[in-house]
Amino acid sequence: MIELINNKLIVVDDMGNIAVYEDESLATLIDSMKLIIDDVIIDEKLIEPVEDIYYYLIEKIYIMPDYAKWNNVSFKDKPKQKLLRALNKFIHDKISRRTK
Amino acid sequence: MIKLADVQNNYLAIDFFLTMSCNKDCHYCTSYTLEQRNLTVDMDFLRSTLYYLRNYKVRCNLLGGEPGLVKNLDEVVAEIKSNPNHVCEILSNSTVRRRYPQVLKDPDIIYVEHFILDFYEHEISLLGPKSYDFHDENEFNNYNLVIKTPNFEKYKHLYPKEMKKLDNKNTLWKEFNGRAPDFNEIKLNVQAAEIDRKMCAAFPMVPVINFENKNIVHCSKKFANNAITSKEFEITQENIDKMMNFRLFKYENYCKGCMEYVQPKGHFPLKKYASILNE
Numbered sequence: 001m002i003e004l005i006n007n008k009l010i011v012v013d014d015m016g017n018i019a020v021y022e023d024e025s026l027a028t029l030i031d032s033m034k035l036i037i038d039d040v041i042i043d044e045k046l047i048e049p050v051e052d053i054y055y056y057l058i059e060k061i062y063i064m065p066d067y068a069k070w071n072n073v074s075f076k077d078k079p080k081q082k083l084l085r086a087l088n089k090f091i092h093d094k095i096s097r098r099t100k
Numbered sequence: 101m102i103k104l105a106d107v108q109n110n111y112l113a114i115d116f117f118l119t120m121s122c123n124k125d126c127h128y129c130t131s132y133t134l135e136q137r138n139l140t141v142d143m144d145f146l147r148s149t150l151y152y153l154r155n156y157k158v159r160c161n162l163l164g165g166e167p168g169l170v171k172n173l174d175e176v177v178a179e180i181k182s183n184p185n186h187v188c189e190i191l192s193n194s195t196v197r198r199r200y201p202q203v204l205k206d207p208d209i210i211y212v213e214h215f216i217l218d219f220y221e222h223e224i225s226l227l228g229p230k231s232y233d234f235h236d237e238n239e240f241n242n243y244n245l246v247i248k249t250p251n252f253e254k255y256k257h258l259y260p261k262e263m264k265k266l267d268n269k270n271t272l273w274k275e276f277n278g279r280a281p282d283f284n285e286i287k288l289n290v291q292a293a294e295i296d297r298k299m300c301a302a303f304p305m306v307p308v309i310n311f312e313n314k315n316i317v318h319c320s321k322k323f324a325n326n327a328i329t330s331k332e333f334e335i336t337q338e339n340i341d342k343m344m345n346f347r348l349f350k351y352e353n354y355c356k357g358c359m360e361y362v363q364p365k366g367h368f369p370l371k372k373y374a375s376i377l378n379e
Contacts, residue, residue: 036370053302053346057373059295071371079377 002095004030004042011095025062026091032061032068033087037080046088054079054086062090101207104241107187110375111159112344115306115320118176119165124193132165138312140171145314146179152340154183159210161189161306168195174202181208191245194232207240212272214245237268244271275361292362300362301351307343309335316340318349330354345376 001012007030009021033040061068075083118141122132150160160180167173167190180188189210190196196203196211203209213235235242244266246252256263291297301319308317310332316339318331331352333339342348 051345051347052298052350053373053377056295056299056302057370060299063293063295067370071369073371073374075374076378079374082377 002042002044002092004040009042009091009095021095023094026094028065029058029062029087029090032065033058033083035068036061036073036075037083037087040087041084042088042091044088044092046085047092048085050082050085054082055090057083058086058090101239102187102210102241104210104243107159107189107210109369109372111157111187112303112376113159113161113189113306114153115161115163115308116311117164117308118162118167118170118173118311120312121164121169122166122193123169123195124166126193136169139169141173141176141311142314143172143175143179145311146176149309149335149340150179150183150186152335152337153344154185156340156344157185159187159189161191163191166193166195168192168197168199173200177203177209197232204240204242210241210243212243212245214247234262234265235270236265237270242270245274246271247274291359294356296362297355297358298351299368300358301349301355302346303343303349303368307349316343316348318352319354345379 003010003012007027009023009026009030011019011021013019030040030042117131119138120131120133121136121139122129122134125132125134162173162176162180170176173196177188177190180186187210188208189212190203191212191214194213197213203211213232234244246266292300304319306320308320308330309315310317313332314335316333316335318333331349333343333348339348
């Protein structure tokens, strides 16, 4: 299970062991996403397939954090939810790939 | 009067390849044939295409080939302008200026002329009838288009007068694309970042409505280069809706190997994605 507590990514394994993920790039991504979707929730249950474009936007902001800062952008609720799903998948994939 | 910046920020561009015929054979261009064909646009096809696009903010780029050769260009322009969601842009080698001068007086049409993109053409103009001069600064949305080709970079210092004339807000400067084998000022032999190519694939700089085959073509670069057949789709309401919402085009094999120039900032700012995804 991956959670966001006090702006830190926490991974809890099946045995209940807690590990903090110190990853500056992911932390920056979450900060950038806060500019767009306000309330960033990290929860595996949110992972559901969305259109490719949402994954691309997350990947782009991960690679180029300034991309989110160039304009004031307001997404409506539905695209925000999809961005959140794509963000969760991105973070989950990154962390689980590393864990393996 | 429309503002170019507004159109660039808020409209999705689609290339309308009205005809592939052209009356010039510019050395940098691959998107033409000297055979004169399809010079009358099928208005029923145009109307149905515009109807499918009726709810979307679209910048309709009329090109080809040379749109100035189209016999019913006036009719085409009037049809596009009849929907306030659509902006008409014409890219011409100056034939439009000669045959349809009224276009230049209409500030609601973005008129872009590329009769001198490259100083190579300067030599051509000495051989044939004199071309028109560059557009001065104006409020009619008439623009010079200069693509910074290798020749442009190589010879621009020899043309200080021309360079000064081009130095105004009505000149659009564009990077050259990947058709050059090598040029050190912009690294053309380096691929754009994969994420930028993926985003470009989702909605290319300009997808194409091909008036010859009457279909949608994924990528205008591939279409114009004639090198690799770009994916084609039938023109239906469903496909247009998918296209305008980033669900029609995928990251194809030809995108993976694409060497075209893609702006590092991505060709869409985030607010443009937001405006479309918010619909």
